[in-house]
Amino acid sequence: MNFCTFRRRGGLRGLLAAGAIGLAALSAPALGATPAKGGTIVVATIGEPPTLDPMASTADLVGILTQHIFETLYTFDAKWNTTPLLAESMPQISGDGLTYTIALRQGIKFHDGSDMDSADVVASLKRWTETASRGKQAAKLISAIETPDAHTVRIVLKQPYAPLTALLAMNNSAAVVMPQEKLATPLKAFIGTGPYQLKARVPDQYIQLTRFDGYQPRAGEPDGYGGARKQYLDEIRFAPVSNANTRVESAAAGQYDYVDALPVESIAKLKNGRSDPLLLKPFGWPRLVLNTKQGIMSSLPARRAVQLALNEEDMLYAAFGNKDFYSLNADLYPQGFPWATQLGGKVYNQGDASGAKKLLDEAQVQDRSIRILTSQQYEFHYKMALVAAEYLKAAGFKVDMQVVDWATLTQRRQDPALWDIFITHSPFLPEPALIDFPSKDSPGWWDTPRRNQVLDAFNQAASPEERIKRWADVQQAVFDEVPFIKVGDFNSLAAKSPTLQGVQPSPWPYFWNAWKAAK
Amino acid sequence: MLRYLLNRLVGLVAVMFLVATIVFVILRLTPGDPAAVMLGPQASQQDIDTLRARLGLDQPLPMQYAAWMGQLARGNLGQSIFLDQPVLAALADRAEPTFWLTLMSLAIASAIALPVGILSAVRRGTALDQSVVTFSMFTSSVPSFWLGLLLMQIFSVKLGWLPVAGYGGPDAGIATRLSHLVLPAIVLGLVNSALITRFIRASMLDVLRDDYVRTARAKGLPERKVILKHAARNALIPILTVLGLTTALLVSGAVVTETVFGLPGVGSLVVSAVLRRDYPVIQGALLVIAAIYVLINLFIDLLYLLVDPRVRY
Numbered sequence: 001m002n003f004c005t006f007r008r009r010g011g012l013r014g015l016l017a018a019g020a021i022g023l024a025a026l027s028a029p030a031l032g033a034t035p036a037k038g039g040t041i042v043v044a045t046i047g048e049p050p051t052l053d054p055m056a057s058t059a060d061l062v063g064i065l066t067q068h069i070f071e072t073l074y075t076f077d078a079k080w081n082t083t084p085l086l087a088e089s090m091p092q093i094s095g096d097g098l099t100y101t102i103a104l105r106q107g108i109k110f111h112d113g114s115d116m117d118s119a120d121v122v123a124s125l126k127r128w129t130e131t132a133s134r135g136k137q138a139a140k141l142i143s144a145i146e147t148p149d150a151h152t153v154r155i156v157l158k159q160p161y162a163p164l165t166a167l168l169a170m171n172n173s174a175a176v177v178m179p180q181e182k183l184a185t186p187l188k189a190f191i192g193t194g195p196y197q198l199k200a201r202v203p204d205q206y207i208q209l210t211r212f213d214g215y216q217p218r219a220g221e222p223d224g225y226g227g228a229r230k231q232y233l234d235e236i237r238f239a240p241v242s243n244a245n246t247r248v249e250s251a252a253a254g255q256y257d258y259v260d261a262l263p264v265e266s267i268a269k270l271k272n273g274r275s276d277p278l279l280l281k282p283f284g285w286p287r288l289v290l291n292t293k294q295g296i297m298s299s300l301p302a303r304r305a306v307q308l309a310l311n312e313e314d315m316l317y318a319a320f321g322n323k324d325f326y327s328l329n330a331d332l333y334p335q336g337f338p339w340a341t342q343l344g345g346k347v348y349n350q351g352d353a354s355g356a357k358k359l360l361d362e363a364q365v366q367d368r369s370i371r372i373l374t375s376q377q378y379e380f381h382y383k384m385a386l387v388a389a390e391y392l393k394a395a396g397f398k399v400d401m402q403v404v405d406w407a408t409l410t411q412r413r414q415d416p417a418l419w420d421i422f423i424t425h426s427p428f429l430p431e432p433a434l435i436d437f438p439s440k441d442s443p444g445w446w447d448t449p450r451r452n453q454v455l456d457a458f459n460q461a462a463s464p465e466e467r468i469k470r471w472a473d474v475q476q477a478v479f480d481e482v483p484f485i486k487v488g489d490f491n492s493l494a495a496k497s498p499t500l501q502g503v504q505p506s507p508w509p510y511f512w513n514a515w516k517a518a519k
Numbered sequence: 520m521l522r523y524l525l526n527r528l529v530g531l532v533a534v535m536f537l538v539a540t541i542v543f544v545i546l547r548l549t550p551g552d553p554a555a556v557m558l559g560p561q562a563s564q565q566d567i568d569t570l571r572a573r574l575g576l577d578q579p580l581p582m583q584y585a586a587w588m589g590q591l592a593r594g595n596l597g598q599s600i601f602l603d604q605p606v607l608a609a610l611a612d613r614a615e616p617t618f619w620l621t622l623m624s625l626a627i628a629s630a631i632a633l634p635v636g637i638l639s640a641v642r643r644g645t646a647l648d649q650s651v652v653t654f655s656m657f658t659s660s661v662p663s664f665w666l667g668l669l670l671m672q673i674f675s676v677k678l679g680w681l682p683v684a685g686y687g688g689p690d691a692g693i694a695t696r697l698s699h700l701v702l703p704a705i706v707l708g709l710v711n712s713a714l715i716t717r718f719i720r721a722s723m724l725d726v727l728r729d730d731y732v733r734t735a736r737a738k739g740l741p742e743r744k745v746i747l748k749h750a751a752r753n754a755l756i757p758i759l760t761v762l763g764l765t766t767a768l769l770v771s772g773a774v775v776t777e778t779v780f781g782l783p784g785v786g787s788l789v790v791s792a793v794l795r796r797d798y799p800v801i802q803g804a805l806l807v808i809a810a811i812y813v814l815i816n817l818f819i820d821l822l823y824l825l826v827d828p829r830v831r832y
Contacts (some may be wrong), residue, residue, distance in 0.1 A: 042688065048791070050557040050601055058559035133562055172559070186603065202612060203602040204791065206688055241684050241781045242791070245668065248682040250781075253676045273676065402641040407551030407796045414555065414564050424560065441563050 039516035040235035041257035041500060043509075044250055047242040048204050049330075053187040054174040055132040058436075060427070063172030063173040064260070064508045065238055067225075068209055069111075070176035070192030073102060073121070073153075074169035074272035078224035080337070080430035082165045085218070085226060086116070086177055086193065090165070097160030097462055102153045110179050111197040112189075118147040122181035125153070131185060133436070134173040138164060160460045162467055163433030168485050170434055171225075171508055195231045195512045207238040222513045224504075228393040232502070232515035244379075251275040251495035257516070259499060260509060262493040263379070264325040275495035280505040282327065282334050283492035286319070286384060286425040288485045289438060293445035294416040296370055301363030303482035304347075306370075306421070308359065309395035311351030315387045316488045319380035320444050331433070332475055336491050338431055338464070344479050356395035369398045373419040381423040384487060388421075413443040425490075425509035432471055433459060446483035522832035525730045527820075531813045538809040542802050543587060547580055553796040574600055576798075587802065596803030601795045606803035608823065609788060616686050617784040620700050620707070620777075621769040625710025628715055628765065635712075636719025640727060641746060659713035667706045667779040674702060686780030703780045707773050711765050718761040722754035729753075755826045763819035770815070771808040 009503065031151040051057050051494065054066040074090075077083040084090060088103040108116040128135035141164075152347040155164070168175045182189045190198045195217070196209035217228045223515040233508050241247045248266040251259040254274025262270070262277075270277040290297040290306065297303055316326040327334065330344025360368060368390060382403065389399045402419070404412065413419045422443065429435055437455070438444020454477045458470040478484065496503055554570040555562065571577045575586065590597055596606035639651035675683040681702055687695045726732065727750055733743045774786035781787075785804065792800035823830045 044684075048601075050559070050795075051603075055559065058562060062559070133558075133566055136563070136566075141732070147537065180666075200689055202689075202783075203609065204605065204613070204788065205686060208689055237688055239685055239688070239781075243778050246671075246684045246779060246781050249668070249671050253671075253679060253683045255675070255683045255685075274679075405551065405794060407556050407794060408549075410555035410560070411550055411552035414552075414567065426560075433752055436560070441565070 025274065035230065035232050035502060035515040036517065039232075040237065041233055041497075041511060041514070041516065042206075042237045042239055044239050044241040044247055044256040044259040045512065046240070046247075046261045048240045049207075051186075052190050052198065052207075053131075054172065054176050055128050055135065056185075056187070058173045060135055060172060060508060063170075063174065064177070064510075065207060066174070066190075066192075067171040067194070067508065067510055068196040068236060068512065069190055069194045069198055070174065070178065071194050072171070072175050072177070073104075074165050075171070075225040076169055076430045077226040080224070082169045082431075083223065083226035085106055085169075086121075091155075093444055097162075097460075098157045099157040100150075100157070100164060102155070104151045104153065105216070105218075106151055108193050108216050110193055111191045111212055111214075112179065112182075113214065116177060116178055116179075116193055117150045117151070118153050120151045121177050122147050123183055124177045125155075125175055127178075127183050127185070128175040132173040132175070134167050134170060135175060138167050160462065162461055163459055166431030166433060169430075195229045196236055199235075204240055206299045209236045209238075210234065213453045225506075225510065229512040231512060233511060236452065236511050254497060258503065258509065258511070259495045262495060264491060264493045265321050267493055269494050270493075273495075274497075276498055278494045278496055278503075278505045279324075279491055280494070280507065281491040281505060282428060282489040284425055284427040285329075285332070285489055286380065286423060286487045288384075288388065288421050288423055288487065289444045290483060290485070291416055291420050291444065292438070292481075292483055293448075296365065296367065297420045297421045299363060299365060300481065302365050303360050303364075304355040305359040305365075305395060306397075307347050307482050307485055308350050308352045309356035309391050309397075310349075310388055310485065311391050312349045312487050314351070314391075315384040316490070318383040318387045319487075320490055325491050325493075325497055326510050329489045330479075330486060332435075332478070332486060333428060337428065338468060339471050341475055343472060343475050347479055351391060353391065353394040353396075358397060368396055369400060371400045371402055371420045372419070373402050373404070373409055373412060373422040375404055375406050375409045377409075378423075378425070380490070381425070385423055412415070416443075416445060428489075432474070444483050448481060448483070450477050450481060451483070520832050527813075527817050531810065531817075534809055534813055537663045537805060539591060539802065539806055540584075543584055543633070546796075546798050546801055547583075549796075551796040552576075553798065556795050557601060569694050591806075596806065597799035599792075599797055601792070601797040602800070606799050609805060610785065610799060610807055613783055613788050616696075616700065616782050617770060617786070619697065620704055620773065620782065620784060621766060623697075623700055623704035624707035624711060624769055624773070625762070625766060627704055628712040631708065631712040632715035632719055636716040637746060637751060638721055639790045640723030643724060651720070655713040655716045657713075659811075661710070663706050663710050663773070664779050665774050666709065667703065667776055671704045671707060671780075673687050686783050699780070699782070703773070703776045703782060706776050707769060711769070712803070714759055714764050715758070715765060719754070719758055722757045723750060726750045726754045752823070752826070756823060759819050759822055759826065761817050767812045767815045770811050 045061055049062045049065055050059060051062060054062060054070055071086050073085060073087040074082045075085040086108060087103050087106055091100040091102045093100055104118060110116060120416050122145050129139035141157050141159060141161045142155060143158045147153040148154055176192060179191055182191050195212055195215045197212045199210045200208040211231045211234055215231060220227050222228050232494060241250060244263055247259050248262055248269060251262060252257055252269055252273030267277050290303050292298055313328055320326045321419055328349060331341050331346035333339040372385050372389060374381050376382045385401060389401050413422050438446040440447035454473045458467060458474050461467040461470045499517045499519055500514060501517050543624050554567045558566050558570060559644050599606055602609050635651055639648045642648050671683055674681045682699050686699050732745060732750055735749050774790050777784045777787040778790055
């Protein structure tokens, strides 16, 4: 992942120059700057989080906020490897891959002053398996969570499951550790072990976090989300600014110390403003999810026709407008990730209307009506849908574009009778098992013997090398069975005050290790 | 008078009942699921169903309606699904910015409309009158969000005089908070001044044609006294009506302006609640807004008693 910070008026040349030092900058403080303790920052976010319970939601905003308050046993380092956080070290895994023994760090305090022990961890993990969607995913494979002693936790599996530590490291739908006596659903007290504690929340105005003086950072240096978490700032405040234009203007005016989730086309305005643009390249991938359970997309030839008909380049150009903000890439991970392959080129970005029509004719698909469900909540989804619709019409589909608000979309996509294609996106996740693949229980309903076989093989593979090989099989299955179609890679844009240092561009920005330099 | 007040209060209850029922029905017919919105994009149908059950959203609609009416009868507007706080508390949190914004906008609108409307009527047909009419047309036609963004560009981004968004943090004093309201108040004041100006102008033109005004002039009274003491006072009733309606509109939330400026007022609460399908907040907020409308109208009707001695209830 490249780190690109613009200085004001540096322009796109600044982007290219800064990109060269990208990875090296991920772990080190800014050159020539000495961290200083003190100060308060205000971070503008896309809105009010639906909850402060990190187990209760998969929304990125929840993870961004709560990762400062709560911690997990593991997290991700700068290279997206799992690394211990509340655990003392990586788990000891038995030879058969079924038993994970996790030694806990000692002397860890909760925000209420109590000590963390294995009983808290086990109670939290049990709540996670009952409450969090990622926890429920793991629960199917867990046979027991035990406490051999006050500083050790043991997880026993029904079958080997390599993604377990990644699931334990993820910061949304997160396996955070809380005091067992404070566990409740819904959660009323937000007590964690994180570097910052919750002081006040006034909905739709601010969430105020203050430094937790009893925090025990890991030794050593910061390393992505892992390593030491230094608490230079006294306070971090999150302010919801739901209107994207308003966030752009506030960044240009320098009102906030950090402004998240800005439209990429605003970069020209930002480079002349009072904040420094921060481009995260690459950030994520949009995709068209196809309804394999019901309707026209339940037919594999029809899905292959859609795959052949689309012109992803035009879709990305319409969505992002500038080649600096997107890349064409059929593979589910871009180069630079260990999961990157080069399998998908043959059936990507073809825009072959006649080939698609031929597939439909050969399969004798009579009713070629197709419903695309999308929302202007994410403007780029809508723009991609508009372009996709035209290519599908050229291929002989009868397209019904259904543009609804986000709440309606989240409801409708749960019903296979109501849509054929919907559009979604996600950041590049450090572990493929964290991707919400369509399954028999989730929209898209991709549930074939091949799907289950390749995913099981991937999840049960023991060594990293074997997992990478098995991942190629998963990806090939996606290309062959077309449960979804990846459109490409795109970048994200944020902005920060020139005085805010130590912030690393990240899909889930964090502000430990950040400090305010003198103006 | 007492009977009049009682009738109006009964009317208030009837309006509230109608609003509560209509809003409930419309909301339940509208697609969208608050549980799905809350749980995020990767939630399974099972998770969504579990949350719906916990929130009572899986109950048959008549039961949900009965529960809602029962709560209302006890003065309870319910609990926000999204904010996890009582609806009344959520409204109370947002009352302050809405109150100040309403006051400031009304002050700006009145400060523009009253003198300009009166002058325009007195100087009817002149260049001043034409300018006022044109200016009113312009400010009533311009979209408030465009005006807001324009003012933001000039005063916040370019000049850095005023903040762009929000209402200040936990340690913000009254001056800081009011500074967040200046630009939105100017937007709302300008936009609303157009209608008030036109009303004042029309009302004054009617009154200036009356015999008693001619008599007052014939008696040799100074023109200022003729206009302000005799004509304007008699033109007040329609002016009060439009001021009352404008106040009610502002109190119910200047939705677009609050959204553009990121103000945590009643209007943006309603918008957010609709987008999130936070049913209790939508229902409760609209009920309170309906009550405010009715009460403001009642207040204006009572003000007529002071302004016009001919009015009796």
